[in-house]
Amino acid sequence: GQNIDQPTEMTATEGAIVQINCTYQTSGFNGLFWYQQHAGEAPTFLSYNVLDGLEEKGRFSSFLSRSKGYSYLLLKELQMKDSASYLCAVRELYRGSTLGRLYFGRGTQLTVWP
């Protein structure tokens, strides 16, 4: 199974750095995704980690520790447009299969203040 936990809400100020944590419990782990979702809009892909370590992509970075069941999304130089919900999603493989499916956390609503 899977239990994906992330904070419900976070706030930060423009120009600051914020770290959004995600913990999970799963068998058959096969990757962790972060998505951004503005209110009423579609989730958009931000990052993917399958091996331990940090993946950097512009202002956004994502970290994974498989042994700890832990990931974080780091947002630097925050802008007002970064106010959104950030979804952590874990892919779990079906037993004995190369096929898998995503399980989503409930999302972290980030508000960026001027």
Added chain:
Amino acid sequence: DADVTQTPRNRITKTGKRIMLECSQTKGHDRMYWYRQDPGLGLQLIYYSFDVKDINKGEISDGYSVSRQAQAKFSLSLESAIPNQTALYFCATSDSRTGSTDTQYFGPGTRLTVL
């Protein structure tokens, strides 16, 4: 043009009515998914299809059915809508040829209200 489109974008209907939500994609992806999103609950998988002949139930398939008419089209039906099916519905696609990444890309969503 959008790669993943959903129709309608908004729908208000009454209890007991049959509703079909449609999803089309021009990404050439073989895998397609239907999710619903309720406030505070995150995205829940309704059905998924890894190719035209392969359709599987997700965690909340009761009350829903699907049809994969072609690789590019995946429809979701509510045979007899009920108020607790009021939600935001998303279609997503992914490409098995990307191997382990298999990132899912979402359509714009359909907001369904059942009165």
